[in-house]
Amino acid sequence: MAGQAGETRPVRLGLACTGWIAEWAVHQPIRDGSPATVAFVASRDPARARAYAAERAIPASGAWPDLLDRPDVDAVYVATPNAGHLRLALEAVRAGKHVLCEKPLGHDPGAVAELCAEARRRRVLVREAYHYRAHPALAGVLAALRGGAVGEVRRVEVHYGWPLERADDVRLSAELDGGALMDVGCYGLDLVRRLTPALPEVTGVRARTGPTGVDLTAEVRLRSGPVRARVWASLRSPAFVCDARVTGTEGSLGLSSPFLPVLPGPEATRLFRARWGPGTRAPAPREGPFTSYRYQLDAFARDVAAGEYGAGEGIADQARLLGQVRERMRGAR
Missing domain, CATH: 3.30.360.10 (Dihydrodipicolinate Reductase; domain 2)
Known part of the structure; x- marks a missing residue:
């Protein structure tokens, strides 16, 4: 992430979303000064991705596999519907990308533990976007x-x-x-x-x-x-x-x-x-x-630039707790 002496190159993000939350979590913080840029946007619908990219002056767009292959993308912001969070985060980590994933990352403790281990192995950072903590x-x-x-x-x-x-x-x-x-x-x-x-x-x-x-x-x-x-x-x-x-x-x-x-x-x-x-x-x-979204993106970009990696035990604990609640909820219906 290093540029000239004393400088840090902004984190280059790929978006796995075209929904409204990216405006709060990514675009507005960047306009306000977060050290990040958006290099690519992915969608299941290529036309939607192209329109989104044109509207926001994003250089490139395409499908999810295209995003993972981009050498000009350092990190991925995942904000699909909840069911896709864990799978996309794991695929991004395996492709060597850092991940900022909207909450909740997942409720399967075993799968989340696998993600944490993979992040340590690939030396990439994974953050679950409970933005309020960053304010x-x-x-x-x-x-x-x-x-x-x-x-x-x-x-x-x-x-x-x-x-x-x-x-x-x-x-x-x-x-x-x-x-x-x-x-x-x-x-x-x-x-x-x-x-x-x-x-x-x-x-x-x-x-x-x-x-x-x-x-x-x-x-x-x-x-x-x-x-x-x-x-x-x-x-x-x-x-x-x-x-x-x-x-x-x-x-x-x-x-x-x-x-x-x-x-x-x-x-x-x-x-x-x-x-x-x-x-x-x-x-x-x-x-x-x-906003807390601005502080969240600032912290994520700073830690990526500093070489931080791994997912932290908090992510696994939250998945275990969510999994327990969902299991009890099924029994309560």
Whole structure:
């Protein structure tokens, strides 16, 4: 990745998507200054890829195998429907490409472990795009909680839901791994996992299944040592809701919009708020003017340039937890 002395060449990305999320996760961050460029876009429909490339001045387009063969692509951004994430990520790793994959990467622990091993073997970096973690405000709060700001954590409550109205949306497809858990519930599981002493145990699952076979609303109860947690997720919430509450032995914390701290768009809107309860050792707030997607792409590009590689145990743990919840969910239907 080295250019002239003291410089770092931007990471050259290939997009495995032509959907809206790439605007938030890739195009806007690059316009705002992330050290990356888009060299190629792939789609199952070559005409769609060509149109997408022309609209966004991307130099080349084609099919997925073409992307993997491109020497001018350093890394791949995967944002297909959920069912394709793990397969495409593994193929990209085997082709020697770094991977930034939209969440959730997968729910098959064995297959995810294979991906992690392959990433180490090929010396490429794999990141699962839980973008909220990258924002300085959220990173500061998580660090404070782990450092005892509310004492020892005892309870975590997470609610994330919104009203999905499009009947043909991919989130409603069982074949494409849709459903509330996979769309928004996975964020809550990720947050709980980061605040518990060990991988949580799933103690209960309730779900309301729609006519297409996916969970429209899900509630997951978890336990990890002395910590109890509940994650609620919905695609049928009457209105948008995104909040969390953490209670400890010495205080509490309420979080507003933890998973979308700054709303992307021409005029970025800050949504995140942290409300520390009495008795807490609240840290000084950490600000950040950009979206969490911008910070995520910055970190990914920086780590690729620095030669970081592997996938990290967090990816495998998240897959194990998602797999446990989905297994319990099948039994609850």
